[in-house]
Structure formats: structure tokens, C-alpha cells
Amino acid sequence: MDFASNFWSFIWIFFWSFAFIAYLFALFAIIGDLFRDHQLNGWWKAVWIIFLIFVPFLTALIYLIARGEGMAKRSASAAADAQAATDAYIRQTAGAASPSDEIAKAKALHEAGTINDQEYEALKAKALAGS
Numbered sequence: 563m564d565f566a567s568n569f570w571s572f573i574w575i576f577f578w579s580f581a582f583i584a585y586l587f588a589l590f591a592i593i594g595d596l597f598r599d600h601q602l603n604g605w606w607k608a609v610w611i612i613f614l615i616f617v618p619f620l621t622a623l624i625y626l627i628a629r630g631e632g633m634a635k636r637s638a639s640a641a642a643d644a645q646a647a648t649d650a651y652i653r654q655t656a657g658a659a660s661p662s663d664e665i666a667k668a669k670a671l672h673e674a675g676t677i678n679d680q681e682y683e684a685l686k687a688k689a690l691a692g693s
Contacts, residue, residue, distance in 0.1 A: 664689035
């Protein structure tokens, strides 16, 4: 009896911990979305925050139902902006090598015996096609 009681107590604690953590994720997503939304003025943001403090579960549910589609669009836009910034940083850091530099690198690899004739020609064609 004691084992069963402890087991179900553990399951109950686990369930409520999961529910609480899921609620915190939703709450932080909602707060982040409120501050990301540039179309909503400051007073409405303050009203949402006040309701999130005093009636948290109901307000979160209403927010997700009423503004969920816009929330998804803003999140996708933020992800696309982050991806574009990452791509720009990678392009800047990697540096754009000229086709002649690429061919010279391929020639050095070919002369060192690292690549064969076919691989050298493929790299050369790729470098010339990229120009």
C-alpha cells in the first residue's frame, strides 16, 4: 500500500510539474509576443500584462485563441529575420572567393595528389559556373 501511494504521489507531482512548466513556456511566449507586436499600442500591452498577472490561465487561453494566428506570423517573421542575419554573417565570415582562387586551390589539391583529374575538373567547372 505504501509503494502504491508513493508511486501515485510521484505521478501526480510529475503531472503538475509538467503542467506548470508548460504554462510557464506559454506565459513567456505570450509576453515575448506582446513586446514583439508593433501594431498593438502600449496601453493594450499593459492591459494584457495586468490580466496575465491577476487572471493568468484564462487570460493566456484567451490570448492564444484571439491572437494565436498573429503570434504565429510574428514568430515566423522573427525566425526568418534571424535566419537571414545568420546567413549574412556566414557569407561575410566565409568570404566570397573568386573563381580563380577556387581553381588555384583545386589545382594545389590536384598537384598534391589529394584529388584526381575528374574531381579537379568538377571543381574547376563548379568555380567557373559560380562566376
